Amino acid sequence: xxxxxxxxxxxxxxxxxxxxxxxxxxxxxxxxxxxxxxxxxxxxxxxxxxxxxxxxxxxxxxxxxxxxxxxxxxxxxxxxxxxxxxxxxxxxxxxxxxxxxxxxxxxxxxxxxxxxxxxxxxxxxxxxxxxxxxxxxxxxxxxxxxxxxxxxxxxxxxxxxxxxxxxxxxxxxxxxxxxxxxxxxxxxxxxxxxxx
Numbered sequence: 001x002x003x004x005x006x007x008x009x010x011x012x013x014x015x016x017x018x019x020x021x022x023x024x025x026x027x028x029x030x031x032x033x034x035x036x037x038x039x040x041x042x043x044x045x046x047x048x049x050x051x052x053x054x055x056x057x058x059x060x061x062x063x064x065x066x067x068x069x070x071x072x073x074x075x076x077x078x079x080x081x082x083x084x085x086x087x088x089x090x091x092x093x094x095x096x097x098x099x100x101x102x103x104x105x106x107x108x109x110x111x112x113x114x115x116x117x118x119x120x121x122x123x124x125x126x127x128x129x130x131x132x133x134x135x136x137x138x139x140x141x142x143x144x145x146x147x148x149x150x151x152x153x154x155x156x157x158x159x160x161x162x163x164x165x166x167x168x169x170x171x172x173x174x175x176x177x178x179x180x181x182x183x184x185x186x187x188x189x190x191x192x193x194x195x196x
Contacts, residue, residue, distance in 0.1 A: 002144035015034050019072040019073075020109060021102035023088050024069050026187050048072070049070050052082040057162045059117045086108075091131060104123045104124070104129055106123075107119065116149040118131055118150060129159070134160065135161075156180070159181045162185065167181055
């Protein structure tokens with residue numbers, strides 16, 4: 001339960017709940033969804049701020065960027081590769097963008113490369129929705145295999161992607177199968193652009 005009366009304490013309580021589920025957020029997400037800056041977390045030992053060079057969009061010339069993050073897991077910056085940290089942030093962006101509380105979301109996005117397991121699962125009453133985050137590295141065959149694997153097990157599928165061009169292509173490929181495709185940006189202040 002969020003503390004009443006003090007807006008900062010309320011924001012920090014929401015951030016704690018988010019990090020229990022999402023594990024890590026970018027500084028842009030911290031600002032966009034919690035109205036907090038990394039500087040406001042200085043001196044609070046429960047939050048670890050760190051940076052990493054990440055490639056948010058697969059195989060693009062200019063996409064390697066130094067990005068700041070926040071976590072409450074002290075070993076996460078050393079144990080996970082920048083690729084996995086970015087994957088966690090991308091999956092978190094989907095939850096935050098869709099507006100679901102942490103209690104309805106189970107993320108396993110750090111376990112990259114599992115063909116038959118989604119990055120997260122959203123619980124909507126008795127129904128489970130598969131959540132998949134894609135930086136653009138999946139070939140068409142893998143996209144099809146994931147869609148087919150999830151269609152029998154889940155009531156729906158949401159597919160988030162960082163590349164605008166890829167999101168257009170995936171809408172053509174996946175939307176006829178009832179898949180919701182979202183273009184997301186977790187690493188800077190622009191957030192998600194849902195207008196194609």
